[in-house]
Each structure stands twice: as C-alpha cells, then as structure tokens.
Amino acid sequence: MMWFLKIFFVIVVLSLQMPPLYAADIFLGTSKKRFDKxxxxxxxxxxxxxxxxxxxxxxxxxxxxxxxxxxxxxxxxxxxxxxxxxxxxxxxxxxxxxxxxxxxxxxxxxxxxxxxxxxxxxxxxxxxxxxxxxxxxxxxxxxxxxxxxxxxxxxxxxxxxxxxxxxxxxxxGEKGLAETKIAYASDRGGTREVYLMDYDGENKIRLTSAPYMILPPRWSFDATQVGYTFYNHGVSDVYLVNLATSQRRKVFSSSRLSFPPVWSPTGDRVAFASTKDGNSEVYTMHPDGTHLKRLTSHHAADLSPTWSSTGNEIAFTSDRGGTPQIYVMDADGGNTRRLTHSGDYNTSASWSPQGDWIAYTCRNGGGFLKLCAISVDGRQQVEITTQGAWDDESPSWAPNGREIVFTSNRFGKSQIYVIRPDGTGLTRLTSDEGKNTSPVWAPR
Amino acid sequence: MQTVFQRSYIVVAMSFLVIVSVFLTGCPKKVSPIGKVKSPQTQHNGAPSTDTERFGGDLTSLQEEDMPFQNRDNLFDLPPVESGSKPGEPPVLNDIFFDYGQWHVRSDNLPILRKNASWLAANESKKVEIEGHADKRGTNEYNLVLAEKRASAVQEYLVQFGVPSSKILVISYGEERPFCTKEDEACFQENRRAHFNVK
The missing domain is CATH 3.40.50.10070 (TolB, N-terminal domain)
Structure with a gap:
C-alpha cells in the first residue's frame, strides 16, 4: 500500500509539471524540422x-x-x-x-x-x-x-x-523503405486489374487478368502473397497469389460481396468484410480459410477492418451511428467503441505499423474526401490533406510509419501519391492514362 | 531539537500507518456485504435483521426482458399485386434512384417497384438481376457496400410484393460502372440507382 501511495504521489507531482495534452507537439513519425540530417x-x-x-x-x-x-x-x-x-x-x-x-x-x-x-x-x-x-x-x-x-x-x-x-x-538501425512494394488496382490495360509497383512508382507488374470485376488487393503479413477478390454476378471468389511461385489458390467463396483478407501482424488470422449474411459484417478466419468467425453483428454496415500493430484490436468502418465512422473493437469482436466523432464521413482506416495513429478518409466542409489521422486514444486528431476541390482517399501506411500512400484525383483521373503524415513531401507515383486506385503498402 | 524532530517524524509515520491499515483492512469488509445482498439465499430467507431490509429488499429492482421483434410483414400495408403486363411482353422494369448516402427506397419509388414486381410475377420464367450503383463521391469500399445495400433494399421490397427471392440476384457495382460521368449533382443522381436486368 505504501509503494502504491508513493507512486500515486509521484504521478500527481509529475502531471502538475507537464503541459496540457493538447499543447504537446503532434509528432507523426516524420523527422522533426531541425533534425540534423x-x-x-x-x-x-x-x-x-x-x-x-x-x-x-x-x-x-x-x-x-x-x-x-x-x-x-x-x-x-x-x-x-x-x-x-x-x-x-x-x-x-x-x-x-x-x-x-x-x-x-x-x-x-x-x-x-x-x-x-x-x-x-x-x-x-x-x-x-x-x-x-x-x-x-x-x-x-x-x-x-x-x-x-x-x-x-x-x-x-x-x-x-x-x-x-x-x-x-x-x-x-531502421529498415528502409526502398525495397518495399505497393499493390494497387488499375485499368491502364483496359480492364481493372491488380498491379504491383516499387515504392517509387517504377517497375509496374500486372498480377491478374480478370474477366470479372476485381476488388482492391491486400498483402499477406510477410509480403509473400497478395489477396484479391473476383466479383462475378454477385458471387465473390477470394484468391491468394504467391508472388514467388505465381501460384493462385481460392481460399474463400461466397454469394454477395467478400473483400480480400487483411492479415494480422502475426499472420495467424485474417480479417475481412463480407455481406454473405445479408449486410456487411467483419469476420476473421485462419489464412487458409478455416475457423471462420463473425465479429460484428449489426444491421448497419461494418467493413474495412485494419489490425492494430499488436494484433489485439481491429479498427473498422461502421455506419451504425447514421454516418460512416471509425470504430475499434477487440480482435475477438468484443468491447466495440466509436473512435471518430467529428465530421459525417470517416472511412477506410489504416492502423499505423507503430500502433499509435490511425489514418482514414475524412470529408471536409466542401464535401471533398481528404486524409485525416487520429491517435489511438482518440485525444489527438490531425488533417493530413485539407484544401482543394478534389478527393484524396484510401490511405495506407508505409511500414516505417513515415509515409502514407493514397489515391487522389487532384489532376484529373485518380492517381497514386505518397505524403508524409504531417502533410509535407507530396510525391506522385503513377501518371499513366489509367485510373489507378486503392494502393496498399507491403509490410516488411 | 533532534528529539522533537524524531518525535514528529514518528507521529507522521504512525498516522500514515494508521491510514494505510484502514485502507488495508477496510477493503475485504466492504466486499462481503455487497456479495450477500446479491446472493439469492439472503434475499428470500426472511431474516429481518439484514441491512438490506431498510431499502425494501433487493437493491437492484431494475430488470430487463427481451421482447420479440415485430414481424416486418406487418409493417407493410400492401395493396394486392396488380395484374401487370402479360407474359411474353418485353420487360418494362424501370430503374429507381436514391438520395445521397442513402439506401432506403424513397416512397415515390414504391409504385415503380410494384409495377416491376407485377411484371416479374406475371413472367414466371424470368429472373432479375438488381444492380446497385453509387455516385463517385465516397470511398470505393464503402460505395460497394452502399450500392449493395441499395440493391438489397430493392430486393426486400420485390419479395414483399410477391416475387420469389430465388428469382432475384443482387449485384453491387459501387462507383465502378457509372451511367453518367459528368461532375454535377444531376449526374451524381443518375448514378445513385438500382438497375434491373431481366434474364
């Protein structure tokens, strides 16, 4: 009991000396301005x-x-x-x-x-x-x-x-990004397909040749496989392609929509959204398609799951409150709570690999989609992109947490860009005649 | 001087110990009466001397019970299906349109759906695909789900209007197959639709 009181006393004294939370610098994984390069x-x-x-x-x-x-x-x-x-x-x-x-x-x-x-x-x-x-x-x-x-x-x-x-x-002592890849969807060849490119937009490779509509790709936790969904007349077939062997296998199939699986950081489970039971819910299963478990059960739409860096929690989009917002739940589906409260359109969350921030697509006063980020405790919120009569969407973190890849139609057709979480360092990665969307950065 | 300091130190330390011992011994005592109140044995054994008696018995009188949900069929007061077009006639299934961000069928669209249902009822061999569409505003994944909710809402009405669900296929195209590609509200409205394909 003594030690408890002592610690309590120390915490009280320390908290009196600290500046209020909101005055703290928001440090979003980028280099500080006066960092000596x-x-x-x-x-x-x-x-x-x-x-x-x-x-x-x-x-x-x-x-x-x-x-x-x-x-x-x-x-x-x-x-x-x-x-x-x-x-x-x-x-x-x-x-x-x-x-x-x-x-x-x-x-x-x-x-x-x-x-x-x-x-x-x-x-x-x-x-x-x-x-x-x-x-x-x-x-x-x-x-x-x-x-x-x-x-x-x-x-x-x-x-x-x-x-x-x-x-x-x-x-x-930090692993660089230069050898990482980005998967995305593009119709540059006529039909919409899944492509890979290097982190600088070079070396584009087409992964699919689909006679059907295709849903946005996802990476396996070890970046050896890419998942995608063929959606043909109301039936979803979820495939994994092994990048080393080019072998494809179907892991899941359902009537209605089933989105490609999102791997937990440890690789033991995948989460995905599906409307197979009527409306969109979040499910988990083992990566081989067994041990299917339904995590959400709500008449509203629950979709776009993203794992916390520990694999203990999942953030997702739900419109159970009337408008789409970001929610967080435990990885077993319990303890659901709403994370975003400002704005009437917050979707497609991406949990930072360092675990402290969640980037998502928000909407500004002009009705355009922009990029926002919120700290996992909900106390700090930042707008990464703010201005402009165009849409920025689908954020996905670089594995080192220093950059975010996203889609924007700021110069006409949707193209893929990267930006630092503090809003600086905008770089365009694609500039062909196709519509390039839904980028996801490979883990390392 | 030293002894005074030592004495006051001892006094402070002892009073501290007293406070601490109150904390330590207080905790387990607090737990047991709450446990007793909740246990059903003490509630119903009629012993009048327990503390809970003063509050008139059980401290937590609030109880809850699930009620059965009302069957949705009763929520619709539907007119009988009219005898629509005759078998063999070309399909005249009109598309219906949705408000921004919404998937509920607008009431002004119900007559169109009734007419569509009548035609399908009269043409038993025909099947229908309901395509849900969304305008380009919004994110890809959310729009896929939103557009499917639109198609699904239409399916529910068709079933209510007497079309067997086995004849209906629901498809979502999200914002991927727009009917109109201009950047204005009129065009966005064109793309927020449920489109019918007769097979």
Whole structure:
C-alpha cells in the first residue's frame, strides 16, 4: 500500500509539471524540422568490363545510362528517407580527384572539408545476363569502411534500393523503405486489374487478368502473397497469389460481396468484410480459410477492418451511428467503441505499423474526401490533406510509419501519391492514362 | 531539537500507518456485504435483521426482458399485386434512384417497384438481376457496400410484393460502372440507382 501511495504521489507531482495534452507537439513519425540530417557524398560510380566476360555478356556494351540510373535512384532513395542530406561533387571536385578507383585519401579529405560524414561508391559490371554491383561506403572522419557488399540483379534499380536500405540501416538501425512494394488496382490495360509497383512508382507488374470485376488487393503479413477478390454476378471468389511461385489458390467463396483478407501482424488470422449474411459484417478466419468467425453483428454496415500493430484490436468502418465512422473493437469482436466523432464521413482506416495513429478518409466542409489521422486514444486528431476541390482517399501506411500512400484525383483521373503524415513531401507515383486506385503498402 | 524532530517524524509515520491499515483492512469488509445482498439465499430467507431490509429488499429492482421483434410483414400495408403486363411482353422494369448516402427506397419509388414486381410475377420464367450503383463521391469500399445495400433494399421490397427471392440476384457495382460521368449533382443522381436486368 505504501509503494502504491508513493507512486500515486509521484504521478500527481509529475502531471502538475507537464503541459496540457493538447499543447504537446503532434509528432507523426516524420523527422522533426531541425533534425540534423546525415551529410553523405555519392562519388561517381564506375563501370568496368571484366575481360573474361567481355565477349559473352548480352549486357554489352555497358550503357552509361545504367550507371546514371543507379546513382540517381540511390540519390532519390536517400533524400526520400529524410535521414540523409546528399552533398554533390561539383565539377571542380571531380577534376581534382581520381574517381576511377576505390576512394582514397584525397576523397576522404574532400569529404572532411565539406563536412561530409559518409561516402558511397560503387563499381558496376555485367556478368552473363546480370548486373553486378560492388557497393562500398565509408565513414569519412575515420576513413573506416562500413559497407562492402557485392550484389547481383537482372536490373539496376533494385541494386540502388538495396544499397540505400543498407546505408539507412547502418546509420539509424531502421529498415528502409526502398525495397518495399505497393499493390494497387488499375485499368491502364483496359480492364481493372491488380498491379504491383516499387515504392517509387517504377517497375509496374500486372498480377491478374480478370474477366470479372476485381476488388482492391491486400498483402499477406510477410509480403509473400497478395489477396484479391473476383466479383462475378454477385458471387465473390477470394484468391491468394504467391508472388514467388505465381501460384493462385481460392481460399474463400461466397454469394454477395467478400473483400480480400487483411492479415494480422502475426499472420495467424485474417480479417475481412463480407455481406454473405445479408449486410456487411467483419469476420476473421485462419489464412487458409478455416475457423471462420463473425465479429460484428449489426444491421448497419461494418467493413474495412485494419489490425492494430499488436494484433489485439481491429479498427473498422461502421455506419451504425447514421454516418460512416471509425470504430475499434477487440480482435475477438468484443468491447466495440466509436473512435471518430467529428465530421459525417470517416472511412477506410489504416492502423499505423507503430500502433499509435490511425489514418482514414475524412470529408471536409466542401464535401471533398481528404486524409485525416487520429491517435489511438482518440485525444489527438490531425488533417493530413485539407484544401482543394478534389478527393484524396484510401490511405495506407508505409511500414516505417513515415509515409502514407493514397489515391487522389487532384489532376484529373485518380492517381497514386505518397505524403508524409504531417502533410509535407507530396510525391506522385503513377501518371499513366489509367485510373489507378486503392494502393496498399507491403509490410516488411 | 533532534528529539522533537524524531518525535514528529514518528507521529507522521504512525498516522500514515494508521491510514494505510484502514485502507488495508477496510477493503475485504466492504466486499462481503455487497456479495450477500446479491446472493439469492439472503434475499428470500426472511431474516429481518439484514441491512438490506431498510431499502425494501433487493437493491437492484431494475430488470430487463427481451421482447420479440415485430414481424416486418406487418409493417407493410400492401395493396394486392396488380395484374401487370402479360407474359411474353418485353420487360418494362424501370430503374429507381436514391438520395445521397442513402439506401432506403424513397416512397415515390414504391409504385415503380410494384409495377416491376407485377411484371416479374406475371413472367414466371424470368429472373432479375438488381444492380446497385453509387455516385463517385465516397470511398470505393464503402460505395460497394452502399450500392449493395441499395440493391438489397430493392430486393426486400420485390419479395414483399410477391416475387420469389430465388428469382432475384443482387449485384453491387459501387462507383465502378457509372451511367453518367459528368461532375454535377444531376449526374451524381443518375448514378445513385438500382438497375434491373431481366434474364
């Protein structure tokens, strides 16, 4: 009892000294403004043609474009991470340095003079039908080698992404985003299909070839499978496609609508919405389609489930209060409570992988859809996008919680964009003639 | 001086202990009488000396009981189905339209549904697909569900009007297959509809 009173006393004293909750800075996973970014120099990458492969490789002649691509992709990856400041080598620097071989003392001295903390350099050459990149990184101050990795790939962009993620991991201990993918729906080929693309909008791959209507895709918890629904004349067939083997299997089938499954972070269960019992309810089952359990039971529509980072709770959309709002329930369906209270249209929640925020589609005073986020305790709410006579919708968090991918028709047809949770860093990922919607970021 | 300080310290400490001991010993005593009040044995054994007697018996007199829901059939006061078009005539099933964000059939649409039901009743071999549609405002998933609720609400009326549910298929197209692609309210209204396909 004594210790209890002591702790209580300490809590009271501490809470008196703290500023009120609403005065606290809202820190939404992005870098703080005055965060000191790591200055890094990218020394011109080299292309070599090993003599023993010169005659056999179909990659001949080595194109300068590939080298430029690798450099610019690495540059873009590092800047987008918000963790690095890339210090360019101007022409004067290049003239004074021997850049034809692994950086030596002269490059380190240049780096020290410029205040550059890290140096990245790579050597690129073809072997058979693949690209090989030897990647090197150094801490300039101590002239210490920190990365020495040889990578092989069919194309050059993945090499740059891997290099970037290695640098980010070395300096921050955080896994980078550069190798992550985004699944989405697009009708760029005529019919609406499921596609994959890299996190920078490149390398688009079509996953389906559906004669029927298709419902928005979802990732498995380990990003090895993508789920989607064929919806044909009122019947839903839910499929999983294994990305490594391209094998497809049907895991669930129902009359009426059944949306693709949303994996729990631990992978033991999936949640999904279906109207198979009359109106839309949220269900869970094992990923193989067994152990089906109905979580909601309400005459209103319950849909769009999203798991908490622990897998203990599920947020979802329900119009049981007259307008669609975000609700949270325990993963067994109990303890349901309403989370959003402002506005008359709040849907398609996405629970941040760090667990503290839920992003969702809200509607502004002008009747346009925008992106909002609310803290899981409901105390703090922010508008991520606010202005403009267009719709922003379908938010999905990046696995590191620093970016959100979403759909917007701000320049005509729906296209896919990313934005930071504080509303900065808007980047367009798709810009083809199709209607591109419903992006979901792959977990790592 | 030292002894005074020590004494006052002891006094404070002891009074603290007294408070704490009250807390510690108080808790279990509080629990038991509540437990007794709730137990049915003490309620009905007629012992007059228990504390609860003063409140006239059971502290929680509020009880609840579920009532059966009223059958929805009784909520509709429906006229008999008119004898509509004759078998073999081309289908004349008119689409019906919905208010923004709503899935309830507007009362001005009921005559259209009655007429549709009459035709289906008269053409027993025909089946009907009800397509639900939504305008582009709103999110994709919610609109798919909303449009299906519209089609489903129409299905309920058709069944009420005598069409066997086995002849009806409900489909949702959400905002995916618009009838009109302009950006104005007239166009949005065109797209908030239930469309009938006779098979």
């Amino acid at each position: 790591i200055p890094i120099g990218i020394v011109s990458f080299q292309v070599t043609t090993p003599a023993h492969t010169a005659s056999s490789s179909p990659k001949q002649p080595v194109e300068l474009n590939d080298v430029l691509t690798i450099e610019s992709v690495l540059n873009a990856d590092l800047i987008r991470s918000q963790l690095f400041r890339v210090i360019p080598l101007d022409q004067g620097d290049k003239n004074g340095l021997d850049l034809s071989k692994e950086p030596g003392k002269a490059v380190m001295d240049w780096a020290k003079n410029k205040g550059v903390l890290a140096i990245a350099w790579a050597k690129l050459y073809p072997i058979a039908d693949k690209w090989v990149m030897e990647s090197y990184a150094y801490e300039a101050n101590e002239w210490k080698s920190i990365i020495r990795v040889r990578m092989t790939s069919d194309t050059v962009r993945p090499l740059a992404h891997r290099f970037s993620d290695k640098l980010i991991y070395h300096f921050t």
